[in-house]
Amino acid sequence: MDHDNEKQWLLAVASGDERSFRQLVQTYWPQVYGTALRLTRSPEQAKDLSQDIFLKLWNNRRKLSEVDNAGTFIYVCARNLIMDFLSKKVLRTDNLDTLTGHLQADPLPDAQARMEYRELESLLSKAIEHLPAKVKEVFILHRFQGLSHPQIAQQLNISVVSSQTYIVRALRSIRDYLERHPERTFTLLVLLTAFF
Numbered sequence: 001m002d003h004d005n006e007k008q009w010l011l012a013v014a015s016g017d018e019r020s021f022r023q024l025v026q027t028y029w030p031q032v033y034g035t036a037l038r039l040t041r042s043p044e045q046a047k048d049l050s051q052d053i054f055l056k057l058w059n060n061r062r063k064l065s066e067v068d069n070a071g072t073f074i075y076v077c078a079r080n081l082i083m084d085f086l087s088k089k090v091l092r093t094d095n096l097d098t099l100t101g102h103l104q105a106d107p108l109p110d111a112q113a114r115m116e117y118r119e120l121e122s123l124l125s126k127a128i129e130h131l132p133a134k135v136k137e138v139f140i141l142h143r144f145q146g147l148s149h150p151q152i153a154q155q156l157n158i159s160v161v162s163s164q165t166y167i168v169r170a171l172r173s174i175r176d177y178l179e180r181h182p183e184r185t186f187t188l189l190v191l192l193t194a195f196f
Contacts, residue, residue: 006069006070007068009023009024009070010064010065010067010070011064011065013061013064014061014062014063014064014065015065016061021058021061024057024070025054028070028071028074029050029054031071031074031075031078032050032053032054032074032075032078033046033047033050035075035078035079035082036049036050036053036078036082039082039086040082040085040086045085049078049081049082049085050078052081053074053077053078053081056077056081057074057077123178124174126177127173127174127177127178128140128170128174130173130177131170131173131174132169134156134166135166135169135170135173136170137156138152138156138158138163138166138167138170139166139167139170141155141156142163142167143167149163149164149167
């Protein structure tokens with residue numbers, strides 16, 4: 001479709017033309033669904049996300065009047081919504097606790113996976129470095145040295161409840177750090193979904 005025709009098509013959708021919108025969905029559904037399926041590896045979740053993406057486009061259709069390239073615009077919308085979904089799925093506190101445990105596992109056999117894993121490990125290490133001193137100390141003792149909360153409490157002369165609280169604070173802080181660096185975590189989120 002040439003630029004002028006595409007612009008007219010988008011203007012028609014922006015003005016509320018349902019037929020034009022159905023045509024837009026039919027045209028771009030394979031691209032959106034394919035992207036969602038590749039990133040989530042779940043046909044059901046990919047379908048749900050694709051529907052959400054097009055619903056969001058319809059609800060914000062007036063913005064389409066300012067768009068020059070429908071394919072690029074829809075891809076960016078899809079990428080943002082899928083990234084948001086993956087972030088909420090992966091960056092939950094309980095998932096982060098599991099993830100930090102995976103860093104102690106044997107190296108992955110695939111070279112590409114090992115490279116991505118090293119990148120993930122580096123990013124998490126930086127997040128851990130940003131923790132307050134006592135929180136970081138408790139986190140390292142618990143997650144990387146395998147000490148129980150009673151052992152940590154005895155070693156650091158703190159209560160068991162304090163040790164547990166420090167772990168919760170650490171995981172929340174790590175999650176917040178990752179969420180503040182979305183440009184670095186998007187590709188990692190795809191890898192991380194394999195763990196959960």
